[in-house]
Amino acid sequence: MKLLNCSTLQIEEFSGLSIPKSYAILSHRWEADHEEATYQDFGKPDVVARKKGWKKIHHFCRLALQQGYKNAWVDTCCINKQDFTELTEAINSMFKWYARSSVCYAYLSDVGVDGVSLQHSQWFTRGWTLQELIAPSRVEFFDKDWNYIGSRADLCDIIQQRTNIDKSILVAGSGRVEGLLTTIPVARRMSWASGRTTKREEDLAYCLLGVFGVKMPLLYGEGNRAFIRLQEEIIKETNDLSIFAWSAPTESPLGYFGILAMSPSAFETANDIVLSSEIKYNPEYAITNKGLKITTETSLMPDGAHFLSLRCHRSSDPGSRHLGILLRDQGGNVFLRWKTGRLWSLEHSAPGIEHTMFISKFLEPDVAETLVGDMDSIYRNAFCFPPTPPKVEFVKARPDGLWSSSRRMFIxxxxxxxxxxxxxxxxxxxxxxxxxxxxxxxxxxxxxxxLAADNDETSHIFKTAMSGDLVKLRKLGSERGVMKTRIAFGLSRRVEDRPVVLSLGMETRMLEGQPVFSIFVNQRTDWGDLCSVMQVPYEEAASKQAEQMAPTVAEEAAP
Structure with a gap:
């Protein structure tokens, strides 16, 4: 760690236990890059003296010395930014450096200029100043002429109103803030950065590393992928589902997105998010090369969307209704986020279906728009199975990667x-x-x-299916008849010396404007016991289910 000697104004380097336990640290807005005094400028008195940033450093060190601090840290000159390894280490350590400082002086160079007040200072709009505001145990504010404005504790109400940062964070004492941050939902912490900007797009992610207690390498040039990587690192550390509680209005109301946000601005309305239960009760999830893998319940909406509860709600909602997002099945157990312009909630509890799904990580906007046409034909050539009645148990479907358990179909x-x-x-x-x-x-x-059973003349087909040999199953199954339109045939067996008949039927129907293969099966005995196994055509069963779920249609959550 490089520190300024407040007496000599020279840079000194420390490591490990030699790092001073007491030092002052500066928070400020950068001037134009060529006006700031850099690490390379030190040792060149004529060069450094001509820069506006030098005057700022001089005032800062003089103030620190007056208050009894021998050393001080300034980001402009205490990092050798030409050494990328050092820059990476510094950015990953910066929150810790601010947290361990004895005092942070926040220099607001625009306060006092043309009547600009504290709450209107541009200092509150910078990405890097977020951690500089919350990490130190003590922050003192100064105007453009280094006149004392007040401490963070004194100005807590004004700062809280300006930033929406929790008051508990603003009044936290020494060494407490890092622990307190973990108690605040991820979405709410993200909202603190929603109105902030940085000169480099990647820094919108890098300036938040300490706020979420994660570390990651710097890759300047990757653009908004840095924010995607930040969310991936956060997901490795917590199963707080509120990380998905973002909204992003698009030109297309049917636009599709991945599960991860593209920038902190997507969390603008998440400042009042609270968890509905402890995250230890949340499902486990992880990023894979197929997307976010999660096994959890979703509720099927009448429009075919899946409602995924994020197990959080708004503090202003008296009903504490769970907020959630809408997903659309893309096939292959891959889902996309749908209608991202808002978060959603359910008016009433809805029956949930537990299944494992993969939610695409992110989509570039131009790619997302092209998916609209593809998603409109998602059900083309699907095999649809109506719900099973009493006395009939669903066991499994193979290949399970193409089976939609909520829709009961192969996509x-x-x-x-x-x-x-x-x-x-x-x-x-x-x-x-x-x-x-x-x-x-x-x-x-x-x-x-x-149709094949385990104990009659079709048992060889049943055994082939159980073995998992789908290629052989195709040969055996297709030999029993090619279905062009509507057809039915059956199997017979005897139970207690009475005939039992299973009959199979399939016909091509239209579902959401696309042709699907609708299957039904009946079981009958001659004593009149009729067990309707998937007898109702698929789209009729789906319509009935939608009617039953109508009271649970997702309603827009109030921001």
């Missing part, structure tokens, strides 16, 4: 060939394990469907 968009099956188990007088195998070739032009 096959874009595939030239498909093979899969759904396994069921019936109970009652006619216990039976059976599968409905299905597939197509030619991009959906040649569909087939097959």
């Amino acid at each position: 096959t968009q874009g595939l030239d060939t498909f093979d899969g099956f759904v396994q069921y188990r019936t109970s009652g007088a006619a216990d039976q394990n059976f599968i409905v195998a299905c597939g197509f070739t030619g991009g959906g032009a040649n569909p087939w469907v097959c």
Whole structure:
């Protein structure tokens, strides 16, 4: 750590235990780069004396010396920015350096100019000054002429109103702020930076490292990817779902986005977010090369969207309704965030379906717009299965990566060939394990469907499915008949010397303007016991489910 000697105005270097326990630190807005005194300028008295920044350093060190501090730190000259390794270490350590300082002098160079008051100072709009405001145990403010304005504790109410930073943070004593920060939702901490700017786009992420207690390498030139990386690092450290409580209005009301925000400005309305329960009760999630992987419940909306609760709410909401986001299934268990212009909440609790999904990490805006057409045809050539009634248990679907458990369908968009099956188990007088195998070739032009049970003449097909050999399953299943329009056929067996018939049917129908293969199965015994297994056509069942869920339609959450 490099520090200024307040008496000699020379830079001295310390490391480890030799770092002074007491030093002053400066917070300020930079002048134009060529006006600031840099590390390279020291040792060149004629050069450094001509810069506006030198006068600022001189006043700062004189004030520190008057208050009994031998050493001081200034970001303009105490970092050798031409040494990228040192710059990276400094930026990753800066929050700690401010937190360990004895006092931070905040120099507001515009306060007192043309009547500018404290709360209107541009100092509050800079990204780097956020950590400089909250990390030190003591902050003292000075105007353009180095006249004392007051301490952070004295000005707490004004600062809180200007920044929306929690009062508990502003009045925190020595060594307490880092622990207190972990108790504040990620979204609310992000909101503190929403109105701030930096000269380099990447610094919008780097200036927040200490606020979230993470470290990461600097990659100048990556643009907003730096903020994506910041969120990835935060996700490694906490399962606070409020990190996804951002909103970003777009030109297209149907625009699609990834799960991660593109900048702190997306959290502008998150300043009153509170957690609905301790995060230890939240599901585990992690970033993978397929997106954010999470196993949790979602509620299916009548418009086909999935509501994902973020397990947080607004402090102003008397009903403490959970805020959430809307997702759309892209197929392959991959989801995109939808309608990002606001957060959403449910008027009433909705039945949830637990499933594992992957939510795309981020999408560039131009890519997101092109997805609108693709998402409109997401259900083309899907195999749809209506809900199972009593006495029929869903066991599994393979391949599970193409199965949508909430929609009960195989989403096959874009595939030239498909093979899969759904396994069921019936109970009652006619216990039976059976599968409905299905597939197509030619991009959906040649569909087939097959019914097979575990203990009759089709058991070899059932066993093939259980072995996972989908290629062989296609050969065996397609030989039982190619389904062009509507067709039904059955299997017979005897239970207690009475005939039991399973009959299968499939027809092509339209779902949201796209052709789908709608499957139904019946089970019947001759004593009149009719068990309707997936007998209702898919789109009719989906419509009934939507009617049942109508009271739970997502309502816009008040900011």
